[in-house]
Amino acid sequence: MEAVGKPMRQFDRDAPALQADEVLVRVAGCGVCHTDLGFFYDGVNTMKSLPLTLGHEISGVVEEAGSSAVSWLGKAVLIPAVMPCGTCDLCKKGQVRICRNQKMPGNHIDGGFASHVIVPSKYLCVVDVADEKALFGKSGATLAQLSVIADAVTTPLQAIKNAGLVPGDVAIFIGAGGVGGYGIQIAASLGAHVVVLDVDDKKLETYSRFGASLTINPKTSDAKAIRKSIQSWVKEKAYNPFEWKIFETSGTAKGQELAFSLLTFGSRLCVVGFTMDSVNLRLSNLMAFDAQAIGNWGCDVSYYPEALDWIRSGQIQLVPFVQTFPMSEINSVFDRSHRKEIDQRPVLIPDF
Ligand SMILES: [Zn+2]
Ligand SMILES: [Zn+2]
Known part of the structure; x- marks a missing residue:
């Protein structure tokens, strides 16, 4: 190189x-x-x-x-x-x-x-x-x-189009970096209830002012606990408990695993970030949840x-x-x- x-x-x-x-x-x-x-x-x-x-x-x-x-x-x-x-x-x-x-x-x-x-x-x-x-x-x-x-702006925009995001949807972004950040803002502007997960507390604080309604640092809890806390927040707010739109914007194996673990019935998981690493997933969850995983190149x-x-x-x-x-x-x-x-x-x- x-x-x-x-x-x-x-x-x-x-x-x-x-x-x-x-x-x-x-x-x-x-x-x-x-x-x-x-x-x-x-x-x-x-x-x-x-x-x-x-x-x-x-x-x-x-x-x-x-x-x-x-x-x-x-x-x-x-x-x-x-x-x-x-x-x-x-x-x-x-x-x-x-x-x-x-x-x-x-x-x-x-x-x-x-x-x-x-x-x-x-x-x-x-x-x-x-x-x-x-x-x-x-x-x-x-x-x-x-x-x-x-x-950084258009790639998450395409993912949001692919997700079929509509007002009132729960949109979950894993990774609030250069690409995820604009995705968060666009999803919030389109009327989604936006959940942001990032290992950097500073970014969570920033995006709580730029569209995030709920922020979670995955460093401090495991995937099951994260899923539960999103579920109870959704229940408390009376938002749609299904069809979550999940955006993997961290481009890390851990982020991808976490994104997959948040699938629910009718979810769409959009893979926006890139990593050379591979992950171990039970792909049948897509079938069980009648969910979709979608990638987009630009x-x-x-x-x-x-x-x-x-x-x-x-x-x-x-x-x-x-x-x-x-x-x-x-x-x-x-x-x-x-x-x-x-x-x-x-x-x-x-x-x-
Ligand atoms: Zn690029
Ligand atoms: Zn051509």
């Missing part, structure tokens, strides 16, 4: 010629995701062989365009973390997230930890800001900060405008949960993120 450790190399290259449908985006900001750390530190393979520039949460401004993409010139954009081809059989069936010709920056193609990135233009998402310094709607966020929408590009709306209206708070750093500090930011020393989602801003 040595060459991945030089994520600045694209800066030193001449940009290759653009294909007709491609654009050259000057990066405004690129978020650092758990998945980047998995590629960099934990031996998760990237689709493109090395060398590869990581980074898939990208916002920026289109500086150059291929012959059929000139209408994008000068536009501020979000680059979706997973871009389908739009023309294959799977795409035609609407199965865009599993398109086998998909492009994920920092995985299939060079990503956003660079001054510029070349991407297909087809599914770029326009951000209606006057310029890079302008704040987006009521969000108080700059274009650079909005980069986290490309994964988010349909068609939901990006909705994610932008959540942020623009200020209903989902973004700024308190991101921290910007000069991109030249990438090595120390990666190191500190890997050691969980940065509470907010880091966004790297090119400073070269």
Whole structure:
């Protein structure tokens, strides 16, 4: 994985010629995701062989365009973390997230930890800001900060869609990190009663102000006790004791086991986090509870405008949960993120 450790190399290259449908985006900001750390530190393979520039949460401004993409010139954009081809059989069936010709920056193609990135233009998402310094709607966020929408906001949004979440549902989030945090806010805004489990008391305290109605630190009790305390809270509040929507957003084996142990009749368990570890489960519980387990790889590009709306209206708070750093500090930011020393989602801003 040595060459991945030089994520600045694209800066030193001449940009290759653009294909007709491609654009050259000057990066405004690129978020650092758990998945980047998995590629960099934990031996998760990237689709493109090395060398590869990581980074898939990208916002920026289109500086150059291929012959059929000139209408994008000068536009501020979000680059979706997973871009389908739009023309294959799977795409035609609407199965865009599993398109086998998909492009994920920092995985299939060079990503956003660079001054510029070349991407297909087809599914770029326009951000209606006057310029890079302008704040987006009521969000108080700059274009650079909005980069986290490309994964941390949209991936849990897709999971919430898959869960079929409706107002009045009990929604349980295991892990209040960069991705889970936005899921918590979206679920609460949609009228769910949100339960948050995290091993960090500070995060529980924070999310009790951002959508969580019940918080539990799983460090202090076992799965059975946790299940019981959620059940008695649900009973006391006269909420639906069944059909819980469970979101595994910790990306840990322990979190996955805990999520599975909370299944009830008609539950949907959404696997949002990623880990290389495996878990020991009695899969027949799905049958016994008539429950479903669902995973999602990124988010349909068609939901990006909705994610932008959540942020623009200020209903989902973004700024308190991101921290910007000069991109030249990438090595120390990666190191500190890997050691969980940065509470907010880091966004790297090119400073070269
Ligand atoms: Zn990611
Ligand atoms: Zn396709």
